Amino acid sequence: MSKRGLDSLGYIEREGSPGRVPEAFRPVVAAARERVLGVFGARLHSAYLYGSIPRGTARVGRSDLDLLLALREDPTEADRADARTLDEALDKEFAQIDGAGTLLFGRAQVLSDLERHDLGWFVACLCTPLLGDDLAEELPCYRPDTLLARETNGDLALLLPRWRLRIAEATGATGIARATGAAEATGAGGPEEAALRPLVRHMSRHLVRTAFTLVMPRWNGWTSDLAEMAEVFAAHYPERNHPSRAAQLRKAAVLGHEPVGDRAVLRSYVDDLGPWLAEEYARVHGVKNPRP
CATH class of the missing domain: 1.20.120 (Four Helix Bundle (Hemerythrin (Met), subunit A))
Structure with a gap:
């Protein structure tokens, strides 16, 4: 990432990438990818990592696994229960992480005008694609403005x-x-x-x-x-x-x-x-x- 996290045009560069995931956390990420797809299947539009793991700064036994899922429709209570079950299973199985948390949103909300400079920015700049079509391609570039x-x-x-x-x-x-x-x-x-x-x-x-x-x-x-x-x-x-x-x-x-x-x-x-x-x-x- 360039100086102060901006590209040559002054836009915030996307932080994190699959290549930056530390070796110790790669089995966790692989399991998360497989299980997210297994749990949500056709309901899933796209899945993302965020936080210290895709930034390459995660610490074994101290860092948590952060996931964001964009569903094709707004998430239901059943979807949220499925996500909690997934988080608990990953946390229990992998000692590398100190907890797991999955955020759920509908695709339309991520791309909405109201969320353009909050959730949309978060996905476009702070999330690393894991599965599906990247919603960042439908979002603008962002400057660090007021x-x-x-x-x-x-x-x-x-x-x-x-x-x-x-x-x-x-x-x-x-x-x-x-x-x-x-x-x-x-x-x-x-x-x-x-x-x-x-x-x-x-x-x-x-x-x-x-x-x-x-x-x-x-x-x-x-x-x-x-x-x-x-x-x-x-x-x-x-x-x-x-x-x-x-x-x-x-x-x-x-x-x-x-x-x-x-x-x-x-x-x-x-x-x-x-x-x-x-x-x-x-x-x-x-x-x-x-x-x-």
Whole structure:
């Protein structure tokens, strides 16, 4: 990939490729390809890898397998149940991955005008084709501009209440009971920690990426490296003008890779860093177009 992830015309280059998949993860990818086709068959339009595995940065035993499937019609609850079963089977069988997750969408949604600069961009630039006809061929080229910034991450204010609810559920009896088995199996510090660790990882990554896209048009480039994202943000929001924000994002970048099940971290996200970032994002780029 060229400097700052752009081609010679200033468009975001597609990251990842089958050739970059690390050797240790190739059996996982091969199994995923075969099983996706077996499960979804004629319902499937196309399948994609995304994340660290196709970027070639995955770590054995630490990285998850990320899949996106575009179905010919909108996915049903039965399709989602099939995807969960597939994810669970892959995660159980392959020690190389720390979980598997499959996103399901209908082809029409990926190509819709409403999703052109969000889901469409994600497929065209951040997904690596695995099966079927590549929908990127029906999508435009993308620049790292304010429209892309607004439509990708301009909804943080809407996410924060949902995050608070997830934290409450994870720290309540239901969340702790759900995590007890995982804690016992992995030797984790305790049931609450086991319940909170995935939330810390998810929210840390989301906040770092949102902070990066806040400044992406000024930086004029694209990266998926969390540490680099945090540094790009820090360069545009230095500590002398925004005390603690750069440090918070650098810490979040670390926790995105090595999460800890700490409720104080999560509270700081939903009570301090998240609200500030949502307000600043709306001021700079506006608010994402509402979805149904």
